[in-house]
Amino acid sequence: MHNSIQHYPRCDGCTFSPFCIMTHKHRSFAHPYPAIVKKHRILKRHDMLYLAKNKFHSLFIIQEGIIKTYQLDPDGKELIRGFYFASEAIGYEAICTGEYLFSAVAISDVVVCEIPYESVLELLHTKPALQKRFLHLISRQLNIGFYLAAEHAEQRLASFLLDIAARLYPLENKLEFKLPMSRQDIGNYLRLTAETVSRVFSRFQTHQIIIVKNKNVCFIQLDALKQIAEGMKYPG
The missing domain is CATH 2.60.120.10 (Jelly Rolls)
Structure with a gap:
């Protein structure tokens, strides 16, 4: 095999x-x-x-x-x-x-x-x-994982996505990638429930910041995601 x-x-x-x-x-x-x-x-x-x-x-x-x-x-x-x-x-x-x-x-x-x-x-x-x-x-x-101390779930998840993309593809400015871990594991790591993780993913998609299909993530508004990771409110 x-x-x-x-x-x-x-x-x-x-x-x-x-x-x-x-x-x-x-x-x-x-x-x-x-x-x-x-x-x-x-x-x-x-x-x-x-x-x-x-x-x-x-x-x-x-x-x-x-x-x-x-x-x-x-x-x-x-x-x-x-x-x-x-x-x-x-x-x-x-x-x-x-x-x-x-x-x-x-x-x-x-x-x-x-x-x-x-x-x-x-x-x-x-x-x-x-x-x-x-x-x-x-x-x-x-x-x-420095971002685990962030107050808001949106900030933690945005930081996590940016961190994972940068570490999976350190030599590329990758805008689309596959999340290798489950929502349950993401929530566990971020100290959030899996339901909260799903809700935040949905909010990001509603604001057209990312697109999520199964485990595939595509950054649509990279700058907006970075702003959220820095603690700013949703753009617009």
């Missing part, structure tokens, strides 16, 4: 590629595993990458697909902490505690590179020029 996932790292555009390049003679990565990469893992949808409370040992770089991180509240309800896409790294939050704070599960077929944290530390020690890059990556990761 044909598998759409390519079984080798896709290093072009990966945020961690400068680290791999430092451990590899050729920028083209002719060998499928740069020295810093411990192994290359393939996950099917719903497969777990790691569980909360597991001992921290590695960072994981997503090469293809989407990972969802979450934790469980005292009642066992899932609280989504983030969605992560190709070229993004996960596991940073465990550096301080020594254990993963959240569970990570594939919500599509996924390919990840596992990079032992000890290898990262050794590389940062031998290649000080990479220290600034590493701090930049951590800072960028911390900024994901």
Whole structure:
């Protein structure tokens, strides 16, 4: 059976590629595993990458697909902490505690590179020029989901849509894309009910700001969506 996932790292555009390049003679990565990469893992949808409370040992770089991180509240309800896409790294939050704070599960077929944290530390020690890059990556990761503190549901959803489009297609000004997660998951992440998410989508369409068909989203008035994300009222 044909598998759409390519079984080798896709290093072009990966945020961690400068680290791999430092451990590899050729920028083209002719060998499928740069020295810093411990192994290359393939996950099917719903497969777990790691569980909360597991001992921290590695960072994981997503090469293809989407990972969802979450934790469980005292009642066992899932609280989504983030969605992560190709070229993004996960596991940073465990550096301080020594254990993963959240569970990570594939919500599509996924390919990840596992990079032992000890290898990262050794590389940062031998290649000080990479220290600034590493701090930049951590800072960028911390900024994901900053809009969750927004007061209004419209502002959160507008910010979310802009964020997802930018991260799914970082090198393109994409106006149409497919949302890879369910309305329930979107609401969970934004701390809104699925019904509220649906109502806000409907309002955006009524004002002809976006068009939504199934999971496909098309930005009609991009500037208007940005204004809403910044806390302004509907234009007009």
